[in-house]
Amino acid sequence: MKYLFIVLISFGITFSYSASAEIQFSGYGSIIGGKTLGTVDDPLNPGQTRDEILTADFYDVGQYTNDITFKAESIFALQATMDLSSDLRVTAQLVAKGVDDFTPEFDWYYLTYHVNENLTLMAGRRNIPMYYFSEFSEVGYAYPWMRPPSNLYWWQVTQFDGVHAMYSFDLGDYSNTVSFFYGNEYSYDNVEMLYYDKLYGGSARTVNEFWTDITGMNWNLSGGNFDVRFVYFQNDRDRETIQQDGSIDDYTPFSQTFIGFGGTVDIQSFTLLFDWNFVEYDDARGTEFPTYLVSVVYNMDEYQPYISYSKADHERTKVPTKDLEEHYIMSYGVRYNFLPSASFKLQYDHFVDQGHEATGWAYHGDSDTVSMGVDFVF
Amino acid sequence: MSSFMKKVIWLAVTSFFAFSLLTSHQVVAEVAIVVHPSNASSIDQSSIKRLFLGKTKAFSNGRAAILLSLSPSSPLVDEFNKKVMGKSGSQIKAHWSKMIFTGKGTPPQEMASAAEILAAVSTNPDAIGFIDASSVTDAVKVVATF
Numbered sequence: 001m002k003y004l005f006i007v008l009i010s011f012g013i014t015f016s017y018s019a020s021a022e023i024q025f026s027g028y029g030s031i032i033g034g035k036t037l038g039t040v041d042d043p044l045n046p047g048q049t050r051d052e053i054l055t056a057d058f059y060d061v062g063q064y065t066n067d068i069t070f071k072a073e074s075i076f077a078l079q080a081t082m083d084l085s086s087d088l089r090v091t092a093q094l095v096a097k098g099v100d101d102f103t104p105e106f107d108w109y110y111l112t113y114h115v116n117e118n119l120t121l122m123a124g125r126r127n128i129p130m131y132y133f134s135e136f137s138e139v140g141y142a143y144p145w146m147r148p149p150s151n152l153y154w155w156q157v158t159q160f161d162g163v164h165a166m167y168s169f170d171l172g173d174y175s176n177t178v179s180f181f182y183g184n185e186y187s188y189d190n191v192e193m194l195y196y197d198k199l200y201g202g203s204a205r206t207v208n209e210f211w212t213d214i215t216g217m218n219w220n221l222s223g224g225n226f227d228v229r230f231v232y233f234q235n236d237r238d239r240e241t242i243q244q245d246g247s248i249d250d251y252t253p254f255s256q257t258f259i260g261f262g263g264t265v266d267i268q269s270f271t272l273l274f275d276w277n278f279v280e281y282d283d284a285r286g287t288e289f290p291t292y293l294v295s296v297v298y299n300m301d302e303y304q305p306y307i308s309y310s311k312a313d314h315e316r317t318k319v320p321t322k323d324l325e326e327h328y329i330m331s332y333g334v335r336y337n338f339l340p341s342a343s344f345k346l347q348y349d350h351f352v353d354q355g356h357e358a359t360g361w362a363y364h365g366d367s368d369t370v371s372m373g374v375d376f377v378f
Numbered sequence: 379m380s381s382f383m384k385k386v387i388w389l390a391v392t393s394f395f396a397f398s399l400l401t402s403h404q405v406v407a408e409v410a411i412v413v414h415p416s417n418a419s420s421i422d423q424s425s426i427k428r429l430f431l432g433k434t435k436a437f438s439n440g441r442a443a444i445l446l447s448l449s450p451s452s453p454l455v456d457e458f459n460k461k462v463m464g465k466s467g468s469q470i471k472a473h474w475s476k477m478i479f480t481g482k483g484t485p486p487q488e489m490a491s492a493a494e495i496l497a498a499v500s501t502n503p504d505a506i507g508f509i510d511a512s513s514v515t516d517a518v519k520v521v522a523t524f
Contacts, residue, residue: 026478079479091481112481117436122481135480142476168435173424175433224427225464266464302468337468340450377475 022083027378029076030140032345034371035068043353043362044199052367054351056147058154060099061195064369071098073147073371075138079108087114091124095138107159122164129181129218132229132262132275134158140375144271144297144335146347149310151329151364152277152291156192157211160185175222181233185211197241199363204249208240216258228263237281254283262293271297273308286318297335304335314361323356327364342376408511409458412495412518414503421506421521427463429506431473432483437504445486446495446507454492458508461524 036052051065062072077095084090093108110124127135133148137158140146147153162183169176186208193207216233234257241249262275273295281287295308307330314325333347349369355362411426413419419437428434429443436442448455450467459467477483486507489495495507500517511523 028475028479077479089481093479110481117440117442126481136476139475139479142472142479170428170434170438175428222428222431222433224424227433299466299469301466337466340467341471343468377471377478 024081025078026081027076027078028139028141028376030074030138030373030375031070032073032140032146032371032373033068033070034064034072034369034373036064036066037368037370039066040365040367043355043357043365044360046357050365052369053365054150054349054367054369055154055364056150056369056371057099058150058192059156059158060097061191062097062099064367064371069098070373071101074098074373075140076102077107077138088112118168120166120168122166123162125159125161126164127158128160128183128185128214128233129179129216129231130155130158130233130258131231131260131277132273139377140345140373141341141343141377144273144304144306144345145295145308145331145333146345146371146373149293149308149329149331151312151327151351152275152293152310154312156190156209157185157187160211160214162214173223177218177220177222179218179220181214181216181218183214185209185214187211193239193241200360202241203244204241205244205246206242208242210236210238210240212236212238225267226263226265228261228265231258231260233258252283254281256281269299271299273297284318285316288315288317289313290315295331302337304337306334307332314355323359323361325356325361325363326354328352328354339376341378342374344372344374346370346372407454407457409454409461409508409524410511410514410520411462411506411508411522411524412499412514413506413521414499414501415517415519416503417506417519417521423462423522423524426506426522430463430486431470432477432485435483437506441504444498444502444505446498446505447486447488448492448495448508449488449490454508454510458524462508 036054038052039049040052042048042050054064056062056064056072064072075097077093079093081089081091089112091110092106094104095107096102096104108126110122110126113121115121129135131153133143136142137148137153160183162181164179164181166177166179188208189206190209193209197204197207212235214233214235219230221228234255236253236255238253239251257280260277265272275293277291279289291312293310295306297304297306309330311328330350331347333345335343335345337343351367353362353364353366419439430445459465459470463470474485492509492513495509496515496518499505499507514520
C-alpha cells in the first residue's frame with residue numbers, strides 16, 4: 001500500500017503542474033470472499049483427502065479452499081487518463097490484487113490516437129482480446145457473474161505489449177468495429193506455470209512463458225439489443241523451466257491459433273451471454289482445446305439472478321486419446337445493484353472434474369464453492 | 379378470522395392497490411431527443427441507442443457525436459433509459475464501465491439541467507441530448523420523442 005501511495009503522489013505532482021493537460025481518474029474494484037464446502041480425494045495423491053479447491057483466477061492462481069479468504073479475487077484498480085491533445089490520449093491502470101498482497105502494478109498503459117472519426121490506433125500494454133470478456137475480465141461491475149468462468153479463462157498469459165488498429169463503420173442498423181493487433185508477451189516468473197510445476201512434484205526455481213508474434217483480429221458487430229464478436233489470432237509459444245541448479249528443461253516451441261465467437265443478446269427481460277472458443281497447437285500431439293460458455297440472466301429491476309454453464313475440453317488429434325483434461329462449472333447466482341455504482345453478488349459454483357485421474361489430468365478435483373462480495377466503479 | 383384481522387387485511391390490500399395506481403401515474407414525461415437545427419443526419423431509435431451506448435461514434439453525416447445526458451438522479455434519465463434504451467441504469471453503467479476500462483469509449487457528458495442541454499445543443503452542431511419535451515425551444519431540432 002505504501003507503494004500505491006507514492007505512485008498516487010507522483011501522479012499528482014507530475015500532472016498538477018501541467019497546465020494544458022487535464023488528468024481524469026476513475027477506477028473499479030471488487031471485495032470478494034468465499035470458500036469451498038467440502039473435501040475431495042486428492043486426484044494427484046490417491047488415498048489422501050484434501051480441501052476442495054476452486055481456482056477462481058488461474059493467471060494469478062487465486063484459489064478458494066475450506067478457509068474463507070478475501071484474497072483470491074479482491075482487486076482495486078485506479079485508471080488515469082490524460083488528453084495530450086484532442087486526438088492523443090494516455091491511459092494507465094494501476095491494479096492491486098489480493099493474490100499479490102495488494103502490491104500495485106501498472107497492468108495497463110497505452111496511447112490512443114484518433115486518426116479520424118473511424119480509425120483509432122492504440123499502442124502499449126493491454127489485455128489480449130482472447131475471449132469475449134477477456135479485456136474487462138477484472139472489471140466485476142461490467143458483467144453479472146462473480147467472474148467470467150475460470151475454467152475457460154485459464155491461460156497463463158492474459159496481457160501483452162502491442163499495437164492495435166481499430167476501424168469502426170456502420171452497416172445499416174449495425175455498428176461494426178474491426179480491430180487488428182500485433183504484439184508480444186515475455187512473462188518472466190509466470191505464476192500459473194510455476195504453480196503447475198509444483199503441483200506435479202517439481203521444484204523449479206522459476207518458469208518463463210513466452211507468447212510472441214501475437215497477430216490477430218477482432219470483429220465486433222452491435223445492434224441496439226446485441227453485441228457479438230469474432231476473434232482470430234495466432235502466436236508462437238516457448239517456455240523456460242529453470243531448475244534450482246540453473247539448468248533449463250527441454251521444450252519444443254510451437255504455434256497456436258485461437259478462434260472464438262461470443263457476445264450478449266437482450267431478449268425482453270433476459271440477457272443471453274455466450275462464448276465459443278477453439279484453441280489449436282501445431283505441436284506433435286495435435287493439441288486442441290474446445291471450450292464454451294452459455295449463461296442466462298434475468299433482469300428484474302435491480303436484481304439479476306443468473307445461471308451459467310461453462311465447459312472445457314482437451315483433445316489430441318495426432319495421438320488420439322480421450323483421457324485428458326475435461327471439466328465443467330455450473331454456476332448459480334444473483335447480482336443486486338444496491339447503489340448506482342455498486343453491486344452485491346452471491347454465487348454458488350459446482351465444478352465437476354471429468355479429467356482422467358490415472359494420468360493426472362483430473363488435477364482440479366470436484367468442488368462446490370460459495371463466494372459473495374461487492375463490485376464497484378468510481 | 380376475527381373481524382379485526384379482516385379489516386387489517388382489507389386495509390392492506392386496498393392501500394396496496396391505491397399505492398400501485400398512484401405510482402403508475404407518477405412520471406409520464408415525454409422524452410425529446412434534440413440536436414442542432416443544422417444536423418440533417420437520419421436519426422431513429424436504433425441509432426440513438428447505438429450512439430448513447432458508444433457503439434456508433436458518428437452521425438450519418440460523418441461527424442463525431444457529442445453525447446449529453448442529465449445527472450443520473452434526474453427522473454428523465456430513468457425515462458430515457460427505460461423508453462429509449464430499454465435497459466436499467468445499472469445495466470447501462472455496467473456497459474460503460476466495460477467501455478471506460480478498455481479504452482473503447484467515453485460516456486455521455488452529464489449536464490446540470492435541461493437549460494444547459496438546450497444551450498449546448500443550440501450552439502454545437504455535433505451535440506445530441508435529451509430533455510423533457512415540454513422544455514423544447516426553437517433553438518434546437520427534435521429528432522424523436524418517446
